[in-house]
Amino acid sequence: MSHAPVISVRGEAVLEAPPEIARLSVHVRVQEGDRRTALDKLTAHNRRCLDLLASYGDAVERTETGDVYITPLVKYRRREGDIRAYQGTVWTKATVADFTVLGELVTRLADLERTTVDGPHWALRHDSPVHARAAELAAHAAVARARRYAAALGASLTDLIELSDEGLTRHDDSWMLAEGARGAYAAAAPGGAGEPEALDLSPQTQVVTAAVVARFHSTAPDLA
Known part of the structure; x- marks a missing residue:
């Protein structure tokens, strides 16, 4: 030793x-009295969100689906079968590599009906x-x-x-x-014609x- x-x-x-990248969390939410109507509207709103992300090509490096929820809402907690509405949520995670389009993308996503945007989350x-x-x-x-x-x-x-x-x-x-x-x-919900003005985002x-x-x-x- x-x-x-x-x-x-x-x-x-x-x-x-x-x-080097920015992450966005996009939540699409609907609430309807009928289950099928809720599903159809959730699918339609989510498709518009995904189409918008896809339209940016390589600037959006990755798009992933997170959690999906379809939940019946009851009128009274102690009474089963008394459903007042159906609530649906789809969570999409997007990774953006081109910051020159990020401000425009965030505002266009936020301008979509029944959509919430969380971000950007800057990262290496x-x-x-x-x-x-x-x-x-x-x-x-x-x-x-x-x-x-x-x-x-x-x-x-x-x-x-x-x-x-x-x-x-x-x-x-x-x-x-x-x-x-x-x-x-x-x-x-969109209240007027034309695209919203892009946010000025500083990495x-x-x-x-x-x-x-x-x-x-x-x-x-x-x-x-």
Whole structure:
């Protein structure tokens, strides 16, 4: 067993980068007295939403269906079979890669009847090189910190014992804000002709943090 001194440190790096994608949550909701009417209207409104998203081509990178609900609403909770209406909801998640059309897309979606838009939620891609760069800088920071500790004791590093990754954490404040303010853009039935004016949206800077823990052997310190 080695009896060489051990220096343990934590290295951290924080990077700022512009977002690479924006996520939108689109909810289509209907409520009708007849089940079939509710289903038909939900299908029609959802199709208009999907057609609008598809019309933007590659600018909308991905479209996914989330939850779908068809729920009977009863007049009295204690009496079964007394249904007053049927409520339906379809949740669609869209990932937008072209920010030049984002403001227009949000307003056009919000202008659709019985549609609610939540977003945009700015983000980096999971495989963004920003994450790798932050991890690399965190490792460099750990080595530099350990060298400073060793130098303060009149010693020097000899070898690496262990380097463990604490993981990457993306602080996406826009997403957390939007989660707390669900339905920021609530749509009403179109009241006039023509397209709505596009919103002026400014992408929010993303903050990426990487941290590592490293342990090194060092030469004997000069404690004289």
